[in-house]
Amino acid sequence: MSDFALAFAEEYKKYMKAHKVRQRAIADYLGLTEAYVSERVNGKRALDTNDIDALAVLSDTTGRSLMIELARLARETLHGQSETASVASQLEKVMGREIEVEKAAYRDENKKAESGRGEDLD
Incomplete structure (x- = not known):
């Protein structure tokens, strides 16, 4: 295997x-x-x-x-794990539920400008 x-x-x-x-x-x-x-x-x-x-x-x-x-x-x-995934994992454990880090970041207009990605992932 x-x-x-x-x-x-x-x-x-x-x-x-x-x-x-x-x-x-x-x-x-x-x-x-x-x-x-x-x-x-x-x-x-x-x-x-x-x-x-x-x-x-x-x-x-x-x-x-x-x-x-x-x-x-x-x-x-x-x-x-990537650093972001590691942080997300730790937050999920503390919060007791899954979070969507990437989607949350792209809802922030400043993050859209920084990343060069203008699309909304919703």
Whole structure:
């Protein structure tokens, strides 16, 4: 498996732990064995969209949101965070909700002029 796939599996595992979702619950949801889930969570086999959807349902989110979040975290694990992403991450933890730093910056007329981008991302 690729480095990204392994990092993605590691983030999946961390997400499970953070949301108190056990391998047994995912296996039951999928109608498969716990060994199936274990192989994927531990990076022995690649995760697929069914695995993502199962964890999303069991943690009360959407598959799309979970996929994007896990991919972002895996990328950061492999390539490190940008300074802006790091600050945004810390703010999200403190605030308890997601923020959109780039969109917020482009709503500020001064930031539009500084960046040379006049479009509004809304």
